[in-house]
Amino acid sequence: MQDLMEVKTGDLPRFMDDILETFESHIRTCVLCTAKGFICEICVDTKRPESKGSGGSDTPPPPPPPPASCDAAAAGGARSKSVTAAASAAVIFPFDEIVSTCADCKGVFHRQCFKPNAEDECPRCERRKKHRERKQSVVQEGVEVATEAILDEESG
Numbered sequence: 001m002q003d004l005m006e007v008k009t010g011d012l013p014r015f016m017d018d019i020l021e022t023f024e025s026h027i028r029t030c031v032l033c034t035a036k037g038f039i040c041e042i043c044v045d046t047k048r049p050e051s052k053g054s055g056g057s058d059t060p061p062p063p064p065p066p067p068a069s070c071d072a073a074a075a076g077g078a079r080s081k082s083v084t085a086a087a088s089a090a091v092i093f094p095f096d097e098i099v100s101t102c103a104d105c106k107g108v109f110h111r112q113c114f115k116p117n118a119e120d121e122c123p124r125c126e127r128r129k130k131h132r133e134r135k136q137s138v139v140q141e142g143v144e145v146a147t148e149a150i151l152d153e154e155s156g
Helices: 002-009 011-029 068-073 085-090 123-155
Strands: 099-101 108-110
Touching: 002 011
Parallel strands: none
Antiparallel strands: 099 108
């Protein structure tokens, strides 16, 4: 009941916005969390101003201190625990408003770069398909070489 009253007064949406802003700020500044983001494989553009946040602001929020869980998990202790502005500008996340996600491989790309309904496959799907084909051809070649070796032994 309290939540419904807070919705009516506008307190709950403000509270939720603050929480979302805190989480997004952490995700964009924590080394471990940022490492789980994506880089657009189509443009590989590290200077896209709109990729800094879903709010459309050109300036990233000031980095908060990482929570203890991230500090403890970061290996090397002496390494920096926050991501540089240049590196974080290239990283995009599925929750960004400026991205499209491939329905097949769940790859994340700038909306300007990737049109999900286009006839071309996404670059990640193409790369994975080529990798599977190469792997399959290596297996097939290995079977053929092994078969030839066995036949050579039998005939020789």
